[in-house]
Amino acid sequence: EKAGFDHFMLKEIHDQPKAYRDTMLGRISDDGRSVDLPELNITPEQLKGINRVHIVACGTALHAGLVGKSVIESLVRIPVETDVASEYRYRSPIITKDTLVIVVSQSGETADTLAALREAQRCGARVLAITNVVGSSVAREADDVIITLAGPEIAVASTKAYSSQLIAFYLFGLYWARTIGAQDEATVAHILAAMQALPEQVERILSQSDTIKEVAESISHHSSLFFIGRGIDYAVAMEGSLKLKEISYIHSEAYAAGELKHGTLALIEEGTPVIALLTQEDLYEKMLSNIKETKARGAHVLGIMNEGHEEEIAKSVDRQFAIPRTLPLLTPALSVIPLQLISYYASLALGHDVDKPRNLAKSVTVE
């Protein structure tokens, strides 16, 4: 069952190259120039009529949705709001018939997400579900479904479901962008080529697990830490922070790096670990100044950045981990991997039940 791994979580982290390939399989044309999603019922005409998007989910699935927001806004140029499912349905969201509501759920059984889906449909919106389970409640009730092909996820901490949800967002974003003419064919082909390189790039990251294990073990001695990032890296920081809390029980916060100086810097003391994501080249220099702010208070910083920055970042951070180069929009599919491994090895070092963390269930079927 665990295919030789000590825990389901570790197996599922290692399943990710296959999960990416399977989720892309048959959805990219043979010439690599277009996305085909024959499972969608929504017609090109209907898609052209959509003028706003709400992405609604819980926990890790919501974090995938935060990346999804950037994907849709940058490729399709339509405004996207994201919301926690348990908040969404009680705040009278402004939903019109031209709103597309996207619900994201690994299990397809999360009660809050299902209730949000029903509320959206009641208000006249069309609902697209991104889910890992064929025949789940969410899959049955949504108007359109994109199945992620991550395979069964057993560990309570979600890993391959999250990253496959990212792949689903990329595919849908590209399909939609082409349908309404928001991107040209060459741009789409370029992004698809980069996506097809992701599985092998994930394998390269996984082959460096030992380096990450050491970082995780040193972090496990601390009671609190920070994940910081800007833009899409901030969304990934939130996922890294949730994963660590969930299975290692170490307190952490994810912060938009530019926001630290508005209060939270006060919590950084001598030795506080900070995990800084710097995969967005246009925000790289800004991130370096934010790192400097934390170092000035004694932070011990791990920088996660693109390959090529190794030498020059060494003077700004205490440790570093480089991820293979990809397009800026695709970095979450790589940068989340070291964060998953950090939480796994920290939990392991602390002797916790990695696959079944305390107080949590795999599928939350109560509201």
Ligand code: M6R
């Ligand atoms: O099955 P779902 O994707 O709807 O589950 C949503 C959350 O309960 C889930 O992602 C939770 O946050 C994970 N245990 C996080 O690892």
